[in-house]
Amino acid sequence: MASTADEAPAVQNEKVDAIKPFPADVPAVHNTENDATGKVFSIDDMDLPKGYFRTVHFWGSMFAIGMSLMCGVAGFSFIAPLLSIVNNDIGPSDDINWVALTYTLTGAVGLMIVGRLTDIFGRRWFFIVGSALALLGSIVCAVAPNIPAMIAGETLIGLGSSAQLSFVFAVGELVPMRYRVLANSYCYLWLILPNGFGPVIGYAFEYESNAGWRGSFYLLTAMNAVCTGAWYLFYHPPTFAMKHGSGAVMAYIRDFDxxxxxxxxxxxxxxxxxxxxxxxxxxxxxxxxxxxxxxxxxxxxxxxxxxxxxxLKEPLLPVHLLKNRDWLVCILMWSIGASVYYAFAVIWPDMVSALYADQHDIMWSGWAAGVVGSGITAGEILAGFAKKRIHWVIRVVFFSGAALLACMATCTPDTPTRAIVLLLLGTTFIGANECLTSTCASICITDQREIGTALGIGGSSRSFVSTLCGTVYTVVLANRLATTIPSQVPAALIAAGLPASETEAFITAYGSGGATAASANGVVPGLNETILAVGVHAYKVASSDAYRTVFYSTIAFSGIGILLSFFVPDVDKMLTGEVAITLRPKENAEDVVPRSKLEEDAHV
Structure with missing residues (x-):
């Protein structure tokens, strides 16, 4: 738990002979309850060197963290809307889904492992190597001659994203506790490009440039190159030697879980x-x-x-975290909030295509598809202005977001504006929940040296719950479409004058290629413009009824979130000036704490 201001002097007078953290005149306290965490580096912001937060290493590290987050998200958001185009260009292949799947899987699994490993061994080289892997993956995708090569490239990008998306603990430990929400909000500013404009960028490269879909990866390559360089030049957190002593590395490798x-x-x-x-x-x-x-x-x-x-000497998942109710509630709120909007991240682009795309040009569809990302990012940024009573803010924004997204069930093929407004406002509130709950999870852990472990587990939990709920949504949609279309479309077509024997051909053709495929010569012999218009409208209404069921199903998950919100901890009293670590461009001898010293202190 973060020390309060009046407790700080007592802590600093304890063990005055201990090895000192930066700056050298501030004593540290060794806590060896969990040896994997090593030396304590926390310090009150009042004791930092004058101008510390204006140094090139601090702001260079903040730049690296923000740029890294942008690259990690852009690694998929730039290309996601164009997968079918990619498949037509360098395929076709039945394995095209693996381009998306490998990115999702590697990122979800890697977050927990990166968090724990960096807590133990130090973060610097994990982040440098992670960005370098993403850079290599971007190059592979940019020149990919076939789908297997694209899959290999996205696998590298996904592995790199495990480090790139670990921004919550990377930035959280660099700033005072009271500014963590604001620091996270700063990071989310970097998501404006990939979240808000990712689909537009993808469409622009494909339809408005000579580079085609590969242009997205050219841009991503340049971004990852800058990011990798920034990590290397500016980011110098405590190293393994500072944490444990350089001679102990083999012991930690041996004892790892x-x-x-x-x-x-x-x-x-x-x-x-x-x-x-x-x-x-x-x-x-x-x-x-x-x-x-x-x-x-x-x-x-x-x-x-x-x-x-x-x-276990150094477990991957320290059991005491699971006994911390405050942390557990924040992680669950973070995960469920993501699952509520995940329905729209998955379903909304399909809904745009099925209900609204034929009324507008291709770029309109790109802008509309970015509404979910734009709303989430806006909420994450605006949440940075929350300074007090954060637990009440979480309750208000989660309930408001859940209610607005449930109201999406009122939308029809004739209400695109209503759908966009409800979706934008709803996801903005849920985005605020995302920023606040993840920050609270970083604050309410009892030992800030485990911040990477705690939030890495949270990130993996978020991916796990989102995928689970996303599966529920897609199954609900598929089952409802299989019911609403056969029950509504044939009747409308027959009433308009199409022979009953030709209704199945219309449904098949329209479902695969829209009105253009259905109206092609010979596909549906009895079709004319009047019947086509009736059939298209009936198909859209039937699809809208199916999407409505999905939006109703989000209420089940948001209801759980609303109940959990009443158990979100009040962290106001923890918003102190404590800084978990400081950046150290040079490793000084007094920073090294031998493992034997830690073991001796444990028996004092």
């Missing part, structure tokens, strides 16, 4: 892969889906049993 890491990695990969396959690449009842989901689930159960009951 490899079994738990393997079970968690395979469990998450298989479970999320099975959910992503179901209803798309394979039928839900197929052996591919059932086997991966079941085996993945059993491995995750085994992982928790292993972490709880096996005595």
């Amino acid at each position: 490899y079994v738990g890491t393997l079970m968690a990695t395979l469990g998450l990969l298989l479970f999320l892969m099975g959910l992503s396959w179901g209803g798309g690449m394979y039928e839900w009842k197929s052996a591919h889906v059932i086997a991966t989901v079941v085996v993945g689930f059993l491995l995750l159960v085994a992982f928790f049993v292993w972490e709880i009951y096996v005595p």
Whole structure:
């Protein structure tokens, strides 16, 4: 727990002979309850050197963190709207879905591992290597001659994003506790480009330039190059030697929880892969889906049993975190908030295409598809102005966002403006919840040296819950479309004069290629312009009824979030001037704490 201002002098007078953190005249306290965390580097902002927050290393690190977040999100948002175009260009391949799947899976699994490893071994080189991997992946995708090469490139980008998306703890530990919400809000400013304009950028490269879809990766390559350089030049947090002593590295490597890491990695990969396959690449009842989901689930159960009951020196998941109710509630609120808007991130682009796209040009569809990302980003930025009673702010924004998104069920094919306004406002509120709950999760942990572990687990939990809920939404939509279209469209077509024997041909053609495919010569012989207009409208109404069911289904998840919001902790008293770590361009001898010294202190 962060020390309050009146407690600070007592803490500083304890163990005055301890090895000193930066600056050298401020004593530190060693806490060896969990040896993996190593030396304490926290300091009150009043004790920092004058002008510390104006140094090139501080602002260079802030630039690297923001740029890294932008690159991590852009690694997929730039190309996501163009996957079908990519497949037509360098395919076709039935494996095109793996371009998206590999990015999602590697990022979800990597967040937890990166958080824990960087807590133990230091963050600097993990972040440098992560950006370098994303840079390499961008180059591979930019020159990819086929879909397997694209998959390989997105795998590298996804691995890199595990470090690039770890911004919450990277920025949180650099600033005083009372400014963490504002610091996170600053980071979200960097998402304006990939979240708000990602689809537009993708469409612009494809339709308004000679570079085509590869232009997105040319831009991403340049961004990742700048990001990698910024990490290397400016970011110098405490190293492993500063944390534990340079001679202890082999001991920490030996004691690391490899079994738990393997079970968690395979469990998450298989479970999320099975959910992503179901209803798309394979039928839900197929052996591919059932086997991966079941085996993945059993491995995750085994992982928790292993972490709880096996005595581990350096577990991947410290059990005491699970006993911290405040942290757990914040993580669940963070995850459920993401799952509520995930429905719209997945469903909305399809809804735009099915209900509204033929009324506007292609660039309008690109702008409309970016509404979800724009709203989320706007909320994340605006949340930075919350300074007090944050727990009440979370309750208000979550309820407001959930209510507005549920109101999307009132939208029809004739109300695109209403849909965009409701969606923009709803996702803005949910975005605020995202910023506030993730920040609160970083504040209410009892040991700030575990901030990477705590928020890495939170990031993986967010991906897990979002994928699980996203699967529910897509299954609900598919089942409803299979009911509403056959029950509504044929009747409307027959009433308009189309022979009953030709209604199935119309539904098949329109579903695969829209009005252009349905009206092609010979596809539906009895079709004329009047019948076509009736059929298109009926198909849109039937689709709208299916989407309405999805929006109703979000109420189940948002209801859980509303109940949990009443248990969100009041962190106002923890918003102190404590800074978890300071940047150290040079490693001084007095910064090194041998592992033996830590072990001796544990027995004092």
